[in-house]
Amino acid sequence: MNIEYLLLHFCYVVVVISAAVGRSLPTVDLGYAIHQGTINSTGSYYNFSNIRYGQAPVGPLRFSAPLAPEGRNTTINDGQRAVICPQxxxxxxxxxxxxxxxxxxxxxxxxxxxxxxSNGTTNFNISSLPQPSSETxxxxxxxxxxxxxxxxxxxxxxxxxxxxxxxxxxxxxxxxxxxxxxxxxxxxxxxxxxxxxxxxxxxxxxxxxxxxxxxxxxxxxxxxxxxxxxxxxxxxxxxxxxxxxxxxxxxxxxxxxxxxxxxxxxxxxxxxxxxxxxxxxxxxxxxxxxxxxxxxxxxxxxxxxxxxxxxxxxxxxxxxxxxxxxxxxxxxxxxxxxxxxxxxxxxxxxxxxxxxxxxxxxxxxxxxxxxxxxxxxxxxxxxxxxxxxxxxxxxxxxxxxxxxxxxxxxxxFVQTQDNFTSFLAQALPTTTVEQREDLATELYPAVYNGTYGYSIPIxxxxxxxxxxxxxxxxxxxxxxxxxxxxxxxxxxxxxxxxxxxxxxxxxxxxxxxxxxxxxxxxxxxxxxxxxxxxxxxxxxxxxxxxxxxxxxxxxxxxxxxxxxxxxxxxxxxxxxxxxxxxx
Structure with missing residues (x-):
């Protein structure tokens, strides 16, 4: 998560909270939760943020279909806890x-x-991998x-x-x-x-x-x-x-x-x-x-x-x-x-x-x-x-x-006819030799006069x-x-x-x-x-x-x-x- 986004989100929260001072903010009862809206700086719309629509997909729910929320929480939620999925x-x-x-x-x-x-990838050790932001x-x-x-x-x-x-x-x-x-x-x-x-x-x-x-x-x-x-x-x-x-x-x-x-x-x-x-x-x-x-x-x-x-x-x-x-x-x-x-x-x-x-x-x-x-x-x-x-x-x-x-x-680096057919074989490994040949010579031939919509290999x-x-x-x-x-x-x-x-x-x-x-x-x-x-x-x-x-x-x-x-x-x-x- 880049710093510009974090600053933007922080400023947004400050604006909506400041705009809400001195006026009543609405709540919506969803049955399983109660959410309170904030209001934008111009006072023209409400933002009901971070409403749960699914149970936490953790533990046995990892890699499984999501489930709807259950139970009831009567604590009013103002939605200010921003959350993003792992990136x-x-x-x-x-x-x-x-x-x-x-x-x-x-x-x-x-x-x-x-x-x-490695065809565009780089070998990293675990310590060099990016770490999750606080919102993840x-x-x-x-x-x-x-x-x-x-x-x-x-x-x-x-x-x-x-x-x-x-x-x-x-x-x-x-x-x-x-x-x-x-x-x-x-x-x-x-x-x-x-x-x-x-x-x-x-x-x-x-x-x-x-x-x-x-x-x-x-x-x-x-x-x-x-x-x-x-x-x-x-x-x-x-x-x-x-x-x-x-x-x-x-x-x-x-x-x-x-x-x-x-x-x-x-x-x-x-x-x-x-x-x-x-x-x-x-x-x-x-x-x-x-x-x-x-x-x-x-x-x-x-x-x-x-x-x-x-x-x-x-x-x-x-x-x-x-x-x-x-x-x-x-x-x-x-x-x-x-x-x-x-x-x-x-x-x-x-x-x-x-x-x-x-x-x-x-x-x-x-x-x-x-x-x-x-x-x-x-x-x-x-x-x-x-x-x-x-x-x-x-x-x-x-x-x-x-x-x-x-x-x-x-x-x-796909510049030649051989490069092109090799790329097709890597990207679409189930294509046959005949299919790749058809793609490279009939549908996307190496003709660079603009007839087919391109003038250079890239x-x-x-x-x-x-x-x-x-x-x-x-x-x-x-x-x-x-x-x-x-x-x-x-x-x-x-x-x-x-x-x-x-x-x-x-x-x-x-x-x-x-x-x-x-x-x-x-x-x-x-x-x-x-x-x-x-x-x-x-x-x-x-x-x-x-x-x-x-x-x-x-x-x-x-x-x-x-x-x-x-x-x-x-x-x-x-x-x-x-x-x-x-x-």
């Missing part, structure tokens, strides 16, 4: 950040051409509810006796049409490669809330949740492990919203789930959960750059063996079973997670969603295949992706990674859903994750870490797309995807113009069929 980053990431920063700024990148030791805990299944004061008060006034619609008018202000069924809800699932991230650092929702209240619109309730990361939430490859536990954490939180959001003035029938990267990839798995059987606890979805890496069953088995082997090295005794793994101390598991994630192959994170062959599986097949077979939940979607998704994950590999892990996911969702809208975030250089500060824009146009300033006009425009979709089901200014296959351009010079979906290419047909994937 980890791959060792290759710091090298890659230096590489693409140099590449994009025109600096010499030849020093990156030759791979570091395995007991991290908490969420935040941020609700405008007007919505909360209306919800309390109407209680459970709600009619269809009402109109609110205040002297000197526009009339506000308000659903007395409750306000729309936006639930945020953060990204971070399934190994990092938390509900607070993803961004402050004040800008989104402000956009949702423009011109007398009714506003939104914002919910953000933690879910388990790395081996704590995504370990698989053994019958005694619940695969996709992190995904089930998210599902439990979404179920919590369905059961409790009315207490804050929200409507459980107007829930839009949204997120970027791993958050959007998770949403894609929820949309295809149980192969489309049953229902999902949301009515709409906004996946932004939906991302995940498809690990085959043989790979997950190998990863589980690697986890046991590294655990044995850390504790200096043989660890053979899941039960023995569960019995390790948190300190040992934290180090184990850091080590295994740290040693991830270049461009990968080792952990993430996997196909589960168990009965009544939440993930019975790859989402792309399930979409193609009609086995999905039919919800309206607004799907976005960026123009340059793959560069962050692209090994700089961008060839970046495009293949983008299609595999992000772009085609967005295309399949847009193409498959009956009601779908799409946008392309093309603010140069269009890197993966570059849109997050635009989504959570709050008036700060300072330069980002990658050197790209946030354009206020573009950011506000994007926020209006997102919030209007959440409120009305139609993103104002974006046309229905339909057969035309157009997406709306989000760019400094051309926001709002229509483009032919750049992901509508034959390469996406290959990745959806996934002939290399063997169950």
């Amino acid at each position: 980890a980053d791959p060792f290759w990431l710091s090298n890659q950040l230096q590489f693409f920063t140099s590449l994009l700024t025109g600096q010499d990148v030849t020093r990156f051409i030759f791979p570091p030791a 805990s395995e007991d991290c299944l908490f969420l935040d509810v941020i609700v405008p004061e007007s919505i909360f008060k209306t919800g309390q006034e109407f209680g459970s006796d709600r009619g269809p619609w009402s109109v609110e008018c205040e002297v000197g202000k526009p009339c506000r049409e308000r659903s007395t069924q409750g306000a729309p809800v936006m639930v945020q699932i953060y990204g971070g490669g399934y190994t990092a991230g938390d509900k607070v650092s993803v961004g402050n929702p004040a800008g989104l809330i402000a956009r949702s209240e423009e011109n007398g619109s009714e506003g939104i309730i914002y919910v953000a949740l933690n879910y388990r990361l790395g081996l704590f939430g995504w370990l698989s490859g053994d019958p005694d492990v619940t695969a996709n536990a992190g995904l089930l954490d998210q599902r439990l939180a979404l179920d919590w919203v369905q059961s409790n959001i009315h207490l804050f003035g929200g409507d459980p029938n107007r829930v839009t789930v949204f997120g970027e990267s791993a958050g959007a990839g998770s949403i894609m798995h929820h949309i295809t959960s149980y192969g489309g059987k049953g229902s999902v606890p949301f009515q709409q979805a906004i996946p932004q750059s939906p991302g995940f890496f498809p690990y085959t069953p043989s790979e997950t088995t190998d990863i589980f063996s690697s986890v046991l082997g590294n655990a044995s090295l850390i504790v200096q005794k043989t660890v053979n079973t899941t039960d023995e793994l569960r019995a390790l101390s948190f300190e040992n598991l934290y180090n184990l997670n850091s080590l295994v994630v740290g040693q991830s192959p270049y461009g990968q994170f080792t952990f993430g969603p996997v196909v589960d062959a168990s009965p009544d599986s939440y993930v019975p097949d790859l989402p792309g295949r399930l979409l193609a077979e009609g086995k999905f939940h039919k919800v309206p979607v607004l799907v976005g992706h960026n123009t340059n998704e793959g560069l962050l994950f692209t090994p700089p 961008y060839r590999t970046a495009l293949a990674i983008s299609d595999l892990a992000f772009t085609c996911n967005a295309y399949w969702l847009r193409r498959t859903m009956k009601t779908s809208y799409g946008y392309l975030f093309s603010v140069p250089p269009g890197l993966h994750g570059q849109d997050i500060p635009f989504t959570f824009f709050n008036g700060d146009t300072s330069t980002l870490n990658d050197g790209v300033p946030v354009n206020e006009t573009v950011a506000i425009g994007l926020q209006r797309y997102l919030t209007s979709f959440a409120i009305t089901g139609i993103p104002k200014g974006i046309e229905l995807y339909s057969e035309a296959g157009n997406v709306t351009n989000v760019n400094v010079t051309a926001t709002g113009t229509q483009l032919r979906d750049p992901a509508a290419r034959s390469q996406c047909e290959f990745w959806q069929a996934a002939p290399y994937y063997i169950q």
Whole structure:
């Protein structure tokens, strides 16, 4: 956890506590707990922070499906104990950040051409591994509810006796049409490669809330949740492990919203789930959960750059063996079973997670969603295949992706045809020689005249990674859903994750870490797309995807113009069929 984030969080707590002095703060009784809200500095919304939605996933609940809270605690909780789930980053990431920063700024990148030791990983001893921050805990299944004061008060006034619609008018202000069924809800699932991230650092929702209240619109309730990361939430490859536990954490939180959001003035029938990267990839798995059987606890979805890496069953088995082997090295005794793994101390598991994630192959994170062959599986097949077979939940979607998704994950040392095919063999070990040949000569040939969308080897590999892990996911969702809208975030250089500060824009146009300033006009425009979709089901200014296959351009010079979906290419047909994937 970096010092800037800690200082930001401390200042935020000071502001909301100071703003609360001298005014009554509301409480909500959830049955099992009572939570008191704080109020933001402008006094416009309440923040009910760190609400438990799941039991502590420790001891016998490690690597298992989450359980809802039990019992009752009558102590009023003001939510000021911030908690994040255990984090980890791959060792290759710091090298890659230096590489693409140099590449994009025109600096010499030849020093990156030759791979570091172990294909991008570095051998660390245990003492050199990063240690958890004071906010880190395995007991991290908490969420935040941020609700405008007007919505909360209306919800309390109407209680459970709600009619269809009402109109609110205040002297000197526009009339506000308000659903007395409750306000729309936006639930945020953060990204971070399934190994990092938390509900607070993803961004402050004040800008989104402000956009949702423009011109007398009714506003939104914002919910953000933690879910388990790395081996704590995504370990698989053994019958005694619940695969996709992190995904089930998210599902439990979404179920919590369905059961409790009315207490804050929200409507459980107007829930839009949204997120970027791993958050959007998770949403894609929820949309295809149980192969489309049953229902999902949301009515709409906004996946932004939906991302995940498809690990085959043989790979997950190998990863589980690697986890046991590294655990044995850390504790200096043989660890053979899941039960023995569960019995390790948190300190040992934290180090184990850091080590295994740290040693991830270049461009990968080792952990993430996997196909589960168990009965009544939440993930019975790859989402792309399930979409193609009609086995999905039919919800309206607004799907976005960026123009340059793959560069962050692209090994700089893949420069020749042999390098490219070797990279494919390492990244997709179940591909056949014929499949790799087809990828290298037909779908992504070494032709650098721009015909295929790239002019140098690094961008060839970046495009293949983008299609595999992000772009085609967005295309399949847009193409498959009956009601779908799409946008392309093309603010140069269009890197993966570059849109997050635009989504959570709050008036700060300072330069980002990658050197790209946030354009206020573009950011506000994007926020209006997102919030209007959440409120009305139609993103104002974006046309229905339909057969035309157009997406709306989000760019400094051309926001709002229509483009032919750049992901509508034959390469996406290959990745959806996934002939290399063997169950």
